[in-house]
Amino acid sequence: MVNKNKDQSTEEKILAAAKKVFIExxxxxxxxxxxxxxxxxxxxxxxxxxxxxxxxxQVIFKAAAGNLFPRIQSILTSNLPLFxxxxxxxxxxxxxxxxxxxxxxxxxxxxxxxxxxxIEKIFGGKPPEMHLLAAQIEKExxxxxxxxxxxxxLIINMISMCIFPFIGKPMIQIIMxxxxxxxxxxxxxxxxxxxxxxxxSIKK
Numbered sequence: 001m002v003n004k005n006k007d008q009s010t011e012e013k014i015l016a017a018a019k020k021v022f023i024e025x026x027x028x029x030x031x032x033x034x035x036x037x038x039x040x041x042x043x044x045x046x047x048x049x050x051x052x053x054x055x056x057x058q059v060i061f062k063a064a065a066g067n068l069f070p071r072i073q074s075i076l077t078s079n080l081p082l083f084x085x086x087x088x089x090x091x092x093x094x095x096x097x098x099x100x101x102x103x104x105x106x107x108x109x110x111x112x113x114x115x116x117x118x119i120e121k122i123f124g125g126k127p128p129e130m131h132l133l134a135a136q137i138e139k140e141x142x143x144x145x146x147x148x149x150x151x152x153x154l155i156i157n158m159i160s161m162c163i164f165p166f167i168g169k170p171m172i173q174i175i176m177x178x179x180x181x182x183x184x185x186x187x188x189x190x191x192x193x194x195x196x197x198x199x200x201s202i203k204k
Contacts, residue, residue: 026113
C-alpha cells in the first residue's frame with residue numbers, strides 16, 4: 001500500500017530541489033540528475049514523480065508565477081484611475097514577491113536564457129498590453145493631471161523599484177545589517193513608499 005504522506009514528502013522535497021536548481025541554472029541548464037542530487041534521491045525515483053524536466057518546470061513556475069502575472073495584467077488593463085493603478089500595482093507586486101522572494105531572479109534567469117519560450121509560458125505568447133497604460137499616462141499628461149512623462153520610463157520605474165530589493169536582497173541585508181524579519185518589514189513599508197514616491201514625482 002502506498003504511503004501518501006511519504007509520497008507527499010518526497011514530492012515536496014523534489015519541488016524544493018527543482019526550484020533551487022532552476023533558479024541557479026535556468027530551465028535550459030538544469031538537468032534531471034542535478035535535481036535528483038539536490039533532492040537526495042536517485043534519478044529513477046525523480047522520473048517516477050515527474051516524467052520530464054519540462055513537466056517539473058511547469059509545476060514550479062505555475063506555483064510561483066500563477067498569482068503574480070495574471071494579477072499584474074489585470075491591474076494594468078483595468079479602468080482604475082492612474083494613481084490608484086500605481087498604488088495597486090506596487091502593493092500587489094510586492095505582496096506576492098514577499099511570499100515568493102525567489103520569483104524575480106527565477107524570471108530574469110529564464111528571460112535571459114530562453115526569451116521566446118519564456119514569453120510563451122507566462123503570457124501564452126501574448127505580452128501584456130502595456131500600450132493601454134501608456135495611453136492612459138499620455139491622456140493624464142494632456143489633461144494636466146501629471147507632468148510630461150515618458151510612459152516607458154514610468155513603467156520601468158514602477159517595475160524596477162518593486163523588483164530590485166528582492167534581486168539585491170543579499171547585498172541589501174549585508175550593507176544595512178538586516179535579518180530576515182527586518183528585511184520583510186522594510187518590504188512591507190515599500191508597498192506604500194514606492195507608489196507615493198512615483199506619484200509625487202509625476203503629479204502637478
